[in-house]
Amino acid sequence: MEQNLSIYNSIHREKERFVPITPGHVGLYVCGPTVYSDVHLGNVRTFMTFDVVYRYLVFLGYKVRYVRNITDVGHLTGDSDDGEDKIAKKAKLENLEPMEVVQKYTNGFHDVMRIFNILNPSIEPTATGHIIEQIEMIQDIISNGFAYESNGSVYFDVRTFNEKYPYGKLSGRIIDELYTNTRELDGQDEKRDSLDFALWKKADDSHLMKWNSPWGIGFPGWHIECSVMSTKYLGKSFDIHGGGMDLKFPHHECEIAQNLGATGHEPVRYWMHGNMLTMNGRKMAKSEGNGFTPEELITGNHKLLDKGYSPMTVRFFFLMGHYASTLDFSNEALQAAEKGYKRMCAALNLLDHLTASSQSDFSVTEWNEACVSAMNDDFNTPIVLSHLFEGVRVINSVKEGSVSLTANDIELMKTTFRAFFFDILGLQNEEGGTDNSKLSGSLMEVIISMRNEAKANKDYATSDKLRDALAAIQVKIKDSKEGTSWTYEG
RNA sequence: GGUCCUGUGGCCGAGUGGCUAGGCUCAGGUCUGCAAAACCUGCUACAGCGGUUCGAAUCCGCUCGGGACCUCCA
Numbered sequence: 160m161e162q163n164l165s166i167y168n169s170i171h172r173e174k175e176r177f178v179p180i181t182p183g184h185v186g187l188y189v190c191g192p193t194v195y196s197d198v199h200l201g202n203v204r205t206f207m208t209f210d211v212v213y214r215y216l217v218f219l220g221y222k223v224r225y226v227r228n229i230t231d232v233g234h235l236t237g238d239s240d241d242g243e244d245k246i247a248k249k250a251k252l253e254n255l256e257p258m259e260v261v262q263k264y265t266n267g268f269h270d271v272m273r274i275f276n277i278l279n280p281s282i283e284p285t286a287t288g289h290i291i292e293q294i295e296m297i298q299d300i301i302s303n304g305f306a307y308e309s310n311g312s313v314y315f316d317v318r319t320f321n322e323k324y325p326y327g328k329l330s331g332r333i334i335d336e337l338y339t340n341t342r343e344l345d346g347q348d349e350k351r352d353s354l355d356f357a358l359w360k361k362a363d364d365s366h367l368m369k370w371n372s373p374w375g376i377g378f379p380g381w382h383i384e385c386s387v388m389s390t391k392y393l394g395k396s397f398d399i400h401g402g403g404m405d406l407k408f409p410h411h412e413c414e415i416a417q418n419l420g421a422t423g424h425e426p427v428r429y430w431m432h433g434n435m436l437t438m439n440g441r442k443m444a445k446s447e448g449n450g451f452t453p454e455e456l457i458t459g460n461h462k463l464l465d466k467g468y469s470p471m472t473v474r475f476f477f478l479m480g481h482y483a484s485t486l487d488f489s490n491e492a493l494q495a496a497e498k499g500y501k502r503m504c505a506a507l508n509l510l511d512h513l514t515a516s517s518q519s520d521f522s523v524t525e526w527n528e529a530c531v532s533a534m535n536d537d538f539n540t541p542i543v544l545s546h547l548f549e550g551v552r553v554i555n556s557v558k559e560g561s562v563s564l565t566a567n568d569i570e571l572m573k574t575t576f577r578a579f580f581f582d583i584l585g586l587q588n589e590e591g592g593t594d595n596s597k598l599s600g601s602l603m604e605v606i607i608s609m610r611n612e613a614k615a616n617k618d619y620a621t622s623d624k625l626r627d628a629l630a631a632i633q634v635k636i637k638d639s640k641e642g643t644s645w646t647y648e649g
Numbered sequence: 650g651g652u653c654c655u656g657u658g659g660c661c662g663a664g665u666g667g668c669u670a671g672g673c674u675c676a677g678g679u680c681u682g683c684a685a686a687a688c689c690u691g692c693u694a695c696a697g698c699g700g701u702u703c704g705a706a707u708c709c710g711c712u713c714g715g716g717a718c719c720u721c722c723a
Contacts, residue, residue, distance in 0.1 A: 163681080189723095190723075191723090192723075193721080193722080198723085199723090201722090201723060202722090202723045203723085205723035206723075208723090209723095233721085235716095244721095245721070330652080330653085330719085331652060331653060331719075332651090332652065332653095332718090332719075333652080335652090336651055336719090337651085337652095339650080339651070340708070344674090381721080400722065401723095403722075403723030404717070405669095405717075405718070405721095405722055405723065406713075406722075406723070407653095407717095407718070408652090408718060408719070409718095409719085410722090411722095432723095433723065434654090434717090434723095435716085435723075436662070436723085437716080440715060440716065441716075442716080442717070442722095444722065445722080446721090446722080475663095476661090479661075479662065479663090479671085479672070480661080480662060480663085481662085481663070483661085484655090484663090485716070485717085486661090486662085487653090489660080489661075491660050491673080491674090492661045492673085493661095494660095494673075495660070495661060495672060495674080496661080496672075496673080497673095498672080498673060498674095499673065502672085502673095502687095503672095504684095505686080505687095539663075539664095540663065541664095541670085541671070541672095542663060542664085542670075542671080544663095544671070544672080545663075545670055545671035545672080546670095546671085547671095548671055548672070549671085552687095555686090555687050555688070556687085556688065558687080559680090559687065559688060561688065561689090568707095
């Protein structure tokens with residue numbers, strides 16, 4: 160397969176030519192949400208980033224197995240020492256069965272993905288569906304000597320592991336430096352070493368989500384689910400692992416350690432990390448109180464929002480920045496994106512009505528290639544958009560008659576927009592649909608007021624002409640004391 | 650405190666040694682009965698200081714500012 164894709168590999172800190180393990184096939188794993196609350200926009204950015212990665216790999220002709228998990232066992236909360244997890248905590252709070260919490264927020268997550276036109280992964284495995292596999296992997300790690308049982312819990316032995324494999328390679332951390340900076344956590348006295356992390360935690364009676372295991376009743380640790388589900392569906396080594404920048408340490412670092420500890424294989428060829436969405440320069444996060452839910456964003460019903468924005472405006476806005484850079488959210492930036500997006504949609508609507516010429520004075524072929532090479536350069540969507548805007552200018556100029564294109568070039572332009580705007584960037588044209596009931600209503604108001612004006616002027620020729628014209632397209636007008644109403648009987 | 654990232658014009662945001670990013674805003678123009686749209690032209694840049702180089706936003710050093718991770722987090 161001919162392609163020239165480069166990916167910035169977080170673990171080597173440089174762009175590398177992408178070569179899949181199996182020609183023609185790509186294994187892609189992305190850390191999904193923990194379903195204990197509504198996803199906010201920052202989460203959406205990451206999933207959108209990897210949606211574009213997935214879409215582009217498919218566009219290139221790869222058969223992609225895309226795995227994105229659902230974390231439905233809450234990780235331990237950082238600020239409590241009772242071993243309670245987030246989902247169980249939420250369940251108690253809302254008086255629900257933990258799986259009700261999981262179901263509720265999983266449904267919500269799927270709704271949000273659909274709204275933003277984020278494609279479904281090939282497999283969406285859940286942590287609770289893979290408890291047995293997690294136990295098995297923990298047993299493998301223990302028998303390889305990289306983990307130990309202590310008081311019903313199992314911990315990963317970082318120091319022993321580090322003697323054979325480098326721990327901290329991904330996040331650039333040095334094991335000795337970590338000692339001075341490690342916070343006191345629950346179960347510290349059970350660990351042989353403060354850096355060790357839990358693979359399995361013993362559960363007490365009050366714990367809601369728990370399973371039987373060789374070490375007693377408990378629940379899986381922070382990081383093991385991703386190691387298990389990625390290797391189960393993609394193999395001991397696979398091509399691309401994605402996730403948010405904030406998961407790099409400790410989550411992804413621990414994943415690598417667990418995989419190496421269990422299988423002896425370096426699990427991931429290309430690590431990709433999406434950067435954070437910021438609000439006034441600060442990471443958008445639940446704990447900061449600066450996150451929006453998609454609903455608040457669309458309705459504009461939030462104190463930090465001037466108005467609502469459509470999902471595609473937001474998608475467009477995200478794509479205007481590179482995934483590896485932080486992106487700052489502001490009303491001004493959103494409004495700029497909205498205008499640009501609408502301008503592009505307007506040009507798209509013209510694309511089907513252009514008049515072809517016998518020759519072209521714009522190289523559509525080169526323009527198309529520029530779009531491809533921008534995507535090949537580590538999924539540089541802002542550059543792709545800048546090229547698409549050049550296309551917008553050309554479309555408008557052709558319409559005006561100042562630029563000419565041949566029929567073949569117009570066709571290539573359509574193909575290119577179809578490929579990049581719709582298929583790869585995953586945008587949809589929200590402008591100018593014909594079945595827009597809101598638009599119909601507005602149009603009818605305009606027509607009716609014109610007709611009423613004509614009537615008021617006793618210009619019945621005009622008012623009747625309007626009524627007859629509307630009747631001809633099955634729109635019936637009714638005058639009454641209260642005013643004029645209309646019905647469509649088509 | 651440790652590790653790492655970052656600082657581009659009114660706003661957002663690409664760009665890693667020389668060649669126009671782009672969007673939004675603003676000003677002028679073309680078109681137009683008016684308006685809008687569209688198109689054309691223009692404006693305000695590379696945090697500061699020093700260094701390397703024929704040449705730096707881009708490499709190096711220092712200073713100042715912002716951020717992320719080090720604890721669950723997309």
